[in-house]
Amino acid sequence: MRISCVLTAAFSLLSIGQGVLGVPGPSPGPNLVGRQTRTTPLLAVFPGQDTLPTLADIINLNATNGTFLPLQNIQGDIFVGMKKQLETFYFFHINDATSFKTALKSYVPTITSTATLLSPASSQPLAFVNIAFSSSGLKELGITDNLGDQQFSSGMYADATNLGDSLSNWKSTYAGTDIHGVFLMGTDQTSYITSYLSDIESTFGSSITQLDRIDAAARPGSEAGHEHFGFLDGISNPAISGFSMNVLPGQAIVPPGIILIGRPGDATIRPPWTLDGTFMAFRRLQQKVPEFNKWTLDNAIQNEAKTLTVQQGADYLSARMFGRWKSGAPTDLSPEVDDPTLGADPQRNNNFDFSHLGSLLISDQSKCPFSAHIRKTNPRADLGDLNTINHAIRAGTPYGPEVSSSESSSNTTTQDRGLAFVEYQSNIGNGFRFQQINWANTANFPPLKTVTPGIEPIVGQGSPRTAEGLDPANQSKGYTIPQFVIPTGGEYFFMPSISALTSKIAA
Template sequence: TPDSGLDLRNIQGDILSGMPKKTETFYFFQITDAPTFRQHLRAFVPLVKTVAQALKDRDDIDKHKKKDEGHGNKPHVIPIVGVNVSFSHFGFVKLGIDDSKLIDPAFLIGQRQDAQGLGDKGTGDGESFVPDWDDAFKQDIHGVFIVSGDSHPTVDKKIQDIEKLFKIGTNAASYKKIVSIRGDVRPGDQSAHEHFGYLDGVSNPAIIGFDKNPPPGPKPVQAGVILLGQEGDQNKDGREPWMIDGSFLAFRHLLQNVPEFDEFVNKNRLQLPGLTEKEGADLFGARLVGRWKSGAPVDLTPFLDDPDLATDPLRNNNFHFSAERDFQKLCPFAAHVRKTNPRADLEELGFSIDRNRILRRGIQFGPEVTRAERQQKKTLHRRGLLFACYQSSIASGFQFIQKSWANNPDFPFGEQTPETPGVDPIIGQLRGQTDRGLMSGTNPNTPATTVSLNDIWVIPRGGEYFFSPSVKALRETIAA
């Protein structure tokens, strides 16, 4: 166990280490009877997986893998399951818990009220804005159980255990299930890739004290960037004891229109000397993301994919855009990874971006693209990303990244950007518009050339902001 000074038995496991998972269900609920719920929660708390336990799970998996390999066997999956729980502001209100010292304005209004500001489509305006989301997310969600594991049966069995504790299906039930959404890691060699095909989960902030010997890359951040009450939490001194070691969870249910995205990439493929059509398309796509599908960063390998670089942890995150703060030959300004973690673009101007770092813990959902979808170049089945990230401030973390960076066509800004970057082509949104304007820099030789982002391939269908309390807070404050 890393010697971090952090109480790893008090912090929920999804936050710092991530729970090992092939599948994960987000189970959203609304509390119907607060006193009974608190009583049921008492029996539930022992199920919660902590960071310490999640780290042990990882060790066990590694040990089994080594043993199987030592015996010349194919590694077999050992049953692993983990449970976490988080509450929305509305959940705390229902439970009669004063959460005003959580301070975060995004958390306190909830994501539905924030959706217009995030750029989601919808009807009405201001307070009466109703996002164009799935019905489930238009209701008040009070909390979410996150259940992850090695297989559907282990996860489903654990969900049954939870439902039993809360007496679901009887008159004594203390919450109403709103919806549960299952995410699954993609099959085979796509297992760590999101549905557009790019390797995901490469760059997460290293936490000082917790991540021993972090590989070269962005500067490690203090634990308080993620955990409330720890060094680096902007509101450290204003927290109440029960808030310490908790973290805000921003959840987004994001559809991905994969065949349509592929068609866009193919249509706009770069026609450069020496490149085949496929290479031209791969290069164009890589410049939208800032990484090749393999995971190799275009800042380090701008013209050719480099799978060895992609899987080398000592190199695959060690780039800073510092060689090209004022141009975009290597990586477009608007590329997803440059928008969401601009590194030297801001740091070399003297701005710290530590408080804008987030720990991403999402998972894919939905089936692989079918032959019919490929032929018709049209999405016929829902698939995408159950986006989840942790931070000690949603206003500085998820909300800031989405609103001020991804959705802002002028970011990265300043004298150093000769061309207007455009919005993030993956997640940028312009107030409900499908046409998201122009992006520059996709062609390395003529950075001022723009492509029109007149379609959108990542579509928000719902979400909420939650708080994942410490185990102590669950036991002594929330279930008390």
């Protein structure tokens, strides 16, 4: 009876525009009226990923276990960002703070909440829009509060060398603190992005200047959900207490405060208005796909039966570098051959922790190298599954064209492509930064192994770029690995709650 009453009350509030559990909800912005009808869901579910909960599911969960996450007040990309088909990043500089605040106040009803993206398709907008601000952007708006995050306050440019980046590779747009904010737009049709960009430019006018724009999209056909090297992405994000309805086998469970400011699990004292906001680490990661393909062919490995072709040996090597086959099947469960059925099954593709009966966790790399991407960035049993504080939610989208025939034949990248990488956490030092510096870039991580694992071969930065364990027949063999992922810019942003946009940012 209690659940039924809560559900009825919540949906009644939503239907009159008050939002879930009384939090003010969005309505069409001034330039979007009449274009808010949709017949299919805005977001997609790619192979290997779990389905999204419905809004009714979450309300039911809140009523059952007493948790409370005001989804109508939480910007939508945070929890469901891996489901985007098209995404545009519009980076801007604020020219006139007063005019910008006036425009923002009128535009806030267009900012899309998590609740809206979980609502029935007919209640969803044609595209979602979120907004986030850099530290310099908040200062430009007169907000000097200490948000309790040193990396955010300094900005990513000041942190780039600590991350292992070469600043000579950074685009000039990101060098410094000129970027004040970013609009994130996601949808399933390019024309909708065009319309929403027009709305933004019409609403904000000369109060802002576009500094950069990245148009990203899921790759075509069967490659949808895969990044440019060809590997299925978005499989191993953690489950969030109070949001995730069906925790998948092997999935980490973290309290909401690991992602959202001011919620259980966030131990840092913050200004009250930052509640339900999050820090967004953005990275523009260029991928050298033809060079990666050539290197794996040149260094192709063999299985125990010595039956692989050179291409199969290259695929085998690249799978061990990632810790997954391109289908998403983990090498820890399918060490010698790809298993697309396993990769596409969210009930099985994450159900492992690198430990196996009869093998030694400190020395056995036969199934997954210590240096593999998924092991370095989510060490599981290597840390006794105790690293909850270092989890974050990844929500990147590929940008740039498919590899051309001329690039493939010359083994040389001539067109810019890569990943518009996004990661959300309540503490950058515990989330993205810790994963990059302490895990990916650190040769002796995971710790207490009988050999030095080496640098993470995909996103690891720094030198020497060496790793061991990639060849299961010779696990002590060292590889010198070229840099196939090159950071070319980035910034740390704060993504506030929707109510904070009006009560603080635009005030």
